[in-house]
Amino acid sequence: MNILVVGAGGQIGTELIPHLQSLYGEDNVIAADLKKDNVLRLGESCRAITLDALDMKSYREVVSNYGIGRIYNLVALLSATGENNPQLAWEINMGALLNSLELAREFNCSVFTPSSIGAFGHSTPHINTPQDTVMRPNTIYGVCKVAGELLSDYYYTRFGVDARSVRFPGIISNGALPGGGTTDYAVEVFYEILKTGHYTCPIPENTFMDMLYMPDALNACTQLMDCDPANLVHRNSFNVTAMSFSPKELFAAIKSRIPSATFKYEVDPVKDKISASWPDSMDDSCARKEWGWNPTWDLELMVDDMLKAISAKINR
Numbered sequence: 056m057n058i059l060v061v062g063a064g065g066q067i068g069t070e071l072i073p074h075l076q077s078l079y080g081e082d083n084v085i086a087a088d089l090k091k092d093n094v095l096r097l098g099e100s101c102r103a104i105t106l107d108a109l110d111m112k113s114y115r116e117v118v119s120n121y122g123i124g125r126i127y128n129l130v131a132l133l134s135a136t137g138e139n140n141p142q143l144a145w146e147i148n149m150g151a152l153l154n155s156l157e158l159a160r161e162f163n164c165s166v167f168t169p170s171s172i173g174a175f176g177h178s179t180p181h182i183n184t185p186q187d188t189v190m191r192p193n194t195i196y197g198v199c200k201v202a203g204e205l206l207s208d209y210y211y212t213r214f215g216v217d218a219r220s221v222r223f224p225g226i227i228s229n230g231a232l233p234g235g236g237t238t239d240y241a242v243e244v245f246y247e248i249l250k251t252g253h254y255t256c257p258i259p260e261n262t263f264m265d266m267l268y269m270p271d272a273l274n275a276c277t278q279l280m281d282c283d284p285a286n287l288v289h290r291n292s293f294n295v296t297a298m299s300f301s302p303k304e305l306f307a308a309i310k311s312r313i314p315s316a317t318f319k320y321e322v323d324p325v326k327d328k329i330s331a332s333w334p335d336s337m338d339d340s341c342a343r344k345e346w347g348w349n350p351t352w353d354l355e356l357m358v359d360d361m362l363k364a365i366s367a368k369i370n371r
């Protein structure tokens with residue numbers, strides 16, 4: 056089976072590619088991205104091509120020519136960026152998903168498209184947010200995620216397309232930087248503290264959000280897609296989380312390792328409103344029960360690893 060990752064140059068794709076190569080073989084993974092510099096970078100270690108996922112003709116040629124059996128559709132404008140241009144966010148996020156599902160129907164592929172904690176809103180229970188609950192988001196990103204979950208389930212029930220997904224919380228990683236998200240602070244802080252000793256945070260100090268360290272996020276992407284579908288009660292989309300913390304707690308963990316680090320808050324009103332509407336902590340028991348989700352990275356392990364990896368990167 057050949058696997059196509061669309062939107063491969065971003066935070067998740069950059070690390071998903073080597074993870075997929077290690078599981079399914081180097082030559083069976085194709086990375087596609089709109090940006091030429093991303094394609095050049097990815098091309099150093101895998102088969103990489105330029106592709107605009109909104110251009111159905113080119114997308115179809117790629118799926119057909121490379122004999123694709125599984126698509127990871129990672130094309131998205133994230134929550135904070137989406138608010139600057141909601142129409143564009145809808146066009147990109149929904150356009151790439153619809154094209155991916157249509158091609159999956161035509162070429163009998165399975166499809167993974169991440170959903171997000173952004174699919175929830177103010178009226179969702181914020182503590183231990185259930186798998187099946189109220190979903191009335193107040194961002195265009197969240198609206199696309201809810202619509203995307205429904206569309207993916209529709210393609211499964213109506214056309215038998217094997218579409219599966221998870222609701223990712225903030226993902227913390229030390230490869231490619233995230234961009235345009237509300238949870239990005241939890242990555243940015245490591246770079247700023249190690250480069251300048253200081254970080255100014257756009258999120259209020261006591262706002263809790265769920266988070267995952269990248270190795271767990273990568274396992275979610277592959278474990279769910281490889282599990283026996285007979286065990287799945289849900290499909291689109293599963294709550295997954297490994298930790299929930301506030302900026303204050305994260306910064307305390309960093310400060311206990313780097314006592315000279317200093318922090319201040321300059322709250323961004325857009326990110327404040329978005330983060331306040333998201334869960335404080337999710338219940339991921341359905342993912343655990345239906346496909347064996349079992350994350351291994353907690354706050355302390357993650358902070359140690361991030362500081363080590365980013366120090367090495369900066370001092371290289």
Ligand code: AKB
Pocket residue numbers: 133134135170171172173196223224225226235236237238239
């Ligand atoms: C964002 O902050 O927009 C993303 C997400 C949680 O989906 N990281």
